[in-house]
Amino acid sequence: xxxxxxxxxxxxxxxxxxxxxxxxxxxxxxxxxxxxxxxxxxxxxxxxxxxxxxxxxxxxxxxxxxxxxxxxxxxxxxxxxxxxxxxxxxxxxxxxxxxxxxxxxxxxxxxxxxxxxxxxxxxxxxxxxxxxxxxxxxxxxxxxxxxxxxxxxxxxxxxxxxxxxxxxxxxxxxxxxxxxxxxxxxxxxxxxxxxxxxxxxxxxxxxxxxxxxxxxxxxxxxxxxxxxxxxxxxxxxxxxxxxxxxxxxxxxxx
Amino acid sequence: xxxxxxxxxxxxxxxxxxxxxxxxxxxxxxxxxxxxxxxxxxxxxxxxxxxxxxxxxxxxxxxxxxxxxxxxxxxxxxxxxxxxxxxxxxxxxxxxxxxxxxxxxxxxxxxxxxxxxxxxxxxxxxxxxxxxxxxxxxxxxxxxxxxxxxxxxxxxxxxxxxxxxxxxxxxxxxxxxxxxxxxxxxxxxxxxxxxxxxxxxxxxxxxxxxxxxxxxxxxxxxxxxxxxxxxxxxxxxxxxxxxxxxxxxxxxxxxxxxxxxxxxxxxxxxxxxxxxxxxxxxxxxxxxxxxxxxxxxxxxxxxx
Ligand SMILES: Nc1ncnc2c1ncn2[C@@H]1O[C@H](COP(=O)(O)OP(=O)(O)OP(=O)(O)O)[C@@H](O)[C@H]1O
Ligand SMILES: [Mg+2]
Numbered sequence: 083x084x085x086x087x088x089x090x091x092x093x094x095x096x097x098x099x100x101x102x103x104x105x106x107x108x109x110x111x112x113x114x115x116x117x118x119x120x121x122x123x124x125x126x127x128x129x130x131x132x133x134x135x136x137x138x139x140x141x142x143x144x145x146x147x148x149x150x151x152x153x154x155x156x157x158x159x160x161x162x163x164x165x166x167x168x169x170x171x172x173x174x175x176x177x178x179x180x181x182x183x184x185x186x187x188x189x190x191x192x193x194x195x196x197x198x199x200x201x202x203x204x205x206x207x208x209x210x211x212x213x214x215x216x217x218x219x220x221x222x223x224x225x226x227x228x229x230x231x232x233x234x235x236x237x238x239x240x241x242x243x244x245x246x247x248x249x250x251x252x253x254x255x256x257x258x259x260x261x262x263x264x265x266x267x268x269x270x271x272x273x274x275x276x277x278x279x280x281x282x283x284x285x286x287x288x289x290x291x292x293x294x295x296x297x298x299x300x301x302x303x304x305x306x307x308x309x310x311x312x313x314x315x316x317x318x319x320x321x322x323x324x325x326x327x328x329x330x331x332x333x334x335x336x
Numbered sequence: 337x338x339x340x341x342x343x344x345x346x347x348x349x350x351x352x353x354x355x356x357x358x359x360x361x362x363x364x365x366x367x368x369x370x371x372x373x374x375x376x377x378x379x380x381x382x383x384x385x386x387x388x389x390x391x392x393x394x395x396x397x398x399x400x401x402x403x404x405x406x407x408x409x410x411x412x413x414x415x416x417x418x419x420x421x422x423x424x425x426x427x428x429x430x431x432x433x434x435x436x437x438x439x440x441x442x443x444x445x446x447x448x449x450x451x452x453x454x455x456x457x458x459x460x461x462x463x464x465x466x467x468x469x470x471x472x473x474x475x476x477x478x479x480x481x482x483x484x485x486x487x488x489x490x491x492x493x494x495x496x497x498x499x500x501x502x503x504x505x506x507x508x509x510x511x512x513x514x515x516x517x518x519x520x521x522x523x524x525x526x527x528x529x530x531x532x533x534x535x536x537x538x539x540x541x542x543x544x545x546x547x548x549x550x551x552x553x554x555x556x557x558x559x560x561x562x563x564x565x566x567x568x569x570x571x572x573x574x575x576x577x578x579x580x581x582x583x584x585x586x587x588x589x590x591x592x593x594x595x596x597x598x599x600x601x602x603x604x605x606x607x608x609x610x611x612x613x614x615x616x617x618x619x620x621x622x623x624x625x626x627x628x629x630x631x632x633x634x635x636x637x638x639x640x
Contacts, residue, residue: 132553155558162555174546185547189556191338237554 083241083272084108084131089140091126091296100126102296103140108274110240113267115283116276117307118293124276127293128243131274132164133157145240162190165234165242165271169249171226173218179205179229180214186233200236208232208262224255231262235271242266244275248282256282280307338560345564346571349540356536357572363532364576364626365583367525368618370518372584375614377515379606381508387604392500394481396421396471396488400442403468405495413469417493421471424487433483435474442469468495529576530629533569537633540565548638562638566630573626574619581615 084107091101101123108114116124129135130142133149142149144160152160173182180201187197205211208228218226227247234242244263248256260282267273277283283290284306292300292309300309350357398418399408418439424430425437440448445467450459473484481499488497541548551561589608597605 158552158555158557160555161553164555166553172546172550174550185550186554188338188341189551189554189560191341191560233550233554 083110083112083145084274085143086127086130087141087143089130089137089142091123091130091135092138099138099296101130101137101293104293104296104298105140106291106298106301108272110272111267111270113264113273113286113288114275115286115288115290115305116274116293117278117283117290120278122293123296124293125245126296128166128245128274128276131241131243132166133160158190162237163239163241165231165237165239167227167230167234167242167244167247169246171218171223171230171250173226173229173233175218177218178214179210179216179218179221182218182229183232183236186236190237192237201232204232204236205229207235207265209258222255223251224258227251227259228262231259231266235266239271241272241274244273244277246277246279247275248277248279253281257285260286283307342560342563342567346567349544349564349568350571352543353536353540353568356532356539357568360529360532360536360569360572360626361576361579363525363529364573364622365579367522367529368577368580368622369583370522370525371621372580372611372614372618373587374515374518374522375617376584376588376606376611377511377518379610379614381511381515383604383606384504385508388500388504392478392504394473394475394478394484395498395500396473396484397468397495397498398470399493399495400468401465403495407490407492407494410492413493417491418469421488421491421493424491425471425473430484430487433476433480435476437471437473440470440472442467445469526625529573530625533573533626533629534633536572537565537569537630538637540568541634541638552639562631562634565634565638566627569626569630570623573622577615577619577622580618580622581612584614585611587611 086104086106089101089104090099092099104123104127116127118124126135130137131144131149133142133152137150145163147160149160174185177185183201183204184197187200192200202211202214205214208231210225210228210232213221213225216225218229221229227250231242231244231247242263247263248259251259256279263273263275264286287304287306289303290300290305290307291298302309398413398421399405399411401412403412422439425434442464446462446464449462449467475481475484478499478501481501485497485499488494548561585608588606588611592605593608597603
């Protein structure tokens with residue numbers, strides 16, 4: 083579903099790359115956590131999938147298509163196949179819950195009757211039945227994030243990207259949100275979630291991709307937030323990466 | 337659905353930026369009024385040229401009692417002098433240059449004068465013998481005025497030879513100057529309008545960056561995202577253009593064809609219907625300017 087081939091992203095010429103020759107494949111229907119310290123390149127990874135930014139080198143494939151080959155007027159079509167959720171919800175404060183979710187359908191030209199039919203269904207999926215008429219400021223953070231998730235999936239995208247969706251929420255509310263994301267994943271949507279939340283990652287036991295300074299240093303199935311055995315990983319790339327680290331450490335000593 | 341959505345967005349945008357939108361309307365209104373006024377002046381010049389050019393004549397004015405010119409030392413022109421001039425006009429030296437000529441007596445001159453200034457008090461202060469008699473000459477080629485002027489100016493009994501065409505040319509060049517000035521003012525105002533539209537669109541894009549950000553993420557097309565902004569500018573400019581058109585029409589209707597045409601009976605003024613030809617030009621100009629400047633602004637300030 084998503085494939086990175088030696089993707090490097092350099093924002094500023096002299097700075098270290100935000101992503102450094104990342105190769106990775108995420109299959110259809112998978113649930114993947116993207117972990118790593120601040121600045122390790124998680125958000126950059128997600129932005130490249132959306133074609134919000136252009137890779138400096140390498141190729142990004144989404145649903146089998148190299149995003150570099152998607153012309154600018156067809157980028158909206160790419161994005162219709164991808165839902166996005168952020169830490170700060172990004173709801174429209176002057177629209178109620180229903181209108182916020184409906185907005186995502188209106189702007190791509192869905193008919194009123196389809197909107198009236200679909201929005202309540204999706205709100206039910208995220209557990210917001212009966213709160214259609216509430217304004218965002220009348221909702222808790224967890225509920226606001228549910229609205230944002232509803233908006234992200236209302237057009238039935240094949241991929242859902244979540245950038246620290248629980249970053250502003252307490253642990254219990256966060257687990258609620260994870261339940262929603264899990265449900266969406268169960269329905270066949272590929273989910274990629276960048277997070278700092280170790281409890282959640284440990285609880286869910288899904289694939290974990292760890293980034294450090296723009297490089298993938300761990301890629302484990304059914305994994306924990308921090309690797310139990312740091313050096314012996316599943317992929318060769320991991321050994322390569324840590325080997326490089328070792329060399330660099332030695333170089334520094336000499 | 338999408339159309340309704342875009343219309344709703346435009347309505348919201350116009351309401352949110354009302355004061356800016358009003359200023360865009362006013363500035364385009366003023367600038368396009370000047371553009372239109374320049375256009376009207378040109379139309380007026382053409383109209384007058386068409387009307388006058390085959391009517392303009394070279395007039396050879398004869399001396400009357402009050403004349404002070406050198407050739408008039410002997411007082412009012414005599415019948416002999418008049419016959420002599422007529423013979424000269426019919427002579428082979430002059431005849432090839434003219435189509436025809438008429439003699440306008442002092443009585444006729446007075447009648448014409450009364451017609452021309454019928455509602456002006458000046459009529460009462462002028463008497464018949466104050467007005468000169470004249471030969472009215474229709475030239476084959478009006479440019480050859482010099483020939484008549486040289487031949488007749490020094491003849492006894494001739495006060496002066498005047499080329500009406502020159503008088504007209506002076507009026508036209510004055511009108512041309514006025515229309516150039518109007519274009520100059522219009523250019524400055526249009527520049528202001530473009531800057532103002534640019535700023536308005538920028539503010540509008542900024543105040544709606546949340547919406548547009550979400551639209552982008554859920555895959556709204558470039559058109560759906562940008563069109564409300566562009567139309568916002570275009571609508572404001574078109575309203576300005578309409579106001580300008582109405583103003584020009586009112587000017588033509590009540591001023592040119594009202595007061596002015598009563599004062600200058602013989603002047604052919606452009607009709608208010610003719611002014612309506614200018615309206616579509618102004619609307620297209622306003623819409624085009626607004627459209628282009630909003631599009632360029634959005635390219636810089638609204639990521640799609
Ligand atoms: N638009 C940008 N311009 C320049 N540098 C950027 C830009 N966006 C990100 N970076 C840099 O790229 C690197 C990776 O940033 P990124 O946002 O992907 O990290 P992250 O893993 O999402 O961090 P966090 O966990 O804090 O969200 C950082 O060093 C950051 O400074
Ligand atoms: Mg980030």
